[in-house]
Amino acid sequence: MSATWYECKVKYRKVVETGAQKVVTEPYLVDAVSYTEAESRINEEMSAYISEEFKITNIKVANYAEIHPFENSDRWFKSKVALVAYDEESGKERKTNMYLLVQANDVKEAYDNTVSVMKDTMGDYTIPTITESPIMDVFPYFSGDEEELENVEKFNKIKESTLEDLEAEEKEFSEETI
16 A cells, blocks of 8 residues: 655744744645544644644645655755656657655755665656755654564464465474474
């Protein structure tokens, strides 16, 4: 299942560099399955960072095909990638645009990170634009329960095994213990 990213604008009082308080509205991204869950998740995430009141002023589906965080980077950049396909019927090149959100420290690094993300792409592509995004932070969904994943994998393995496999394992085990 692919992630749906929601851009949530949050309005709150922020202490700026001069020490004064200023009301700001900043966009954040959350991974959610619905607007309702996006609202709930952004409330939960922002409560950890903002001690005062805040207001969610807007929630919309973001048009990012993929999100790529990179270590030691503090800003987000929107990379427009044009996938180039050759239409054999008309004999013309056709471009399909997609947008990636990549983390980097500057535009050059964002370009390099975009190229590294696209390195396994089979078709031709170009990167027509890279712009700094106003996105302040990205909150992907993570249950935090690694044991849960292991249990699901064990369950699926058991479910896929047939009764004959279980009987063969049981017979092998009983022969080993005798």
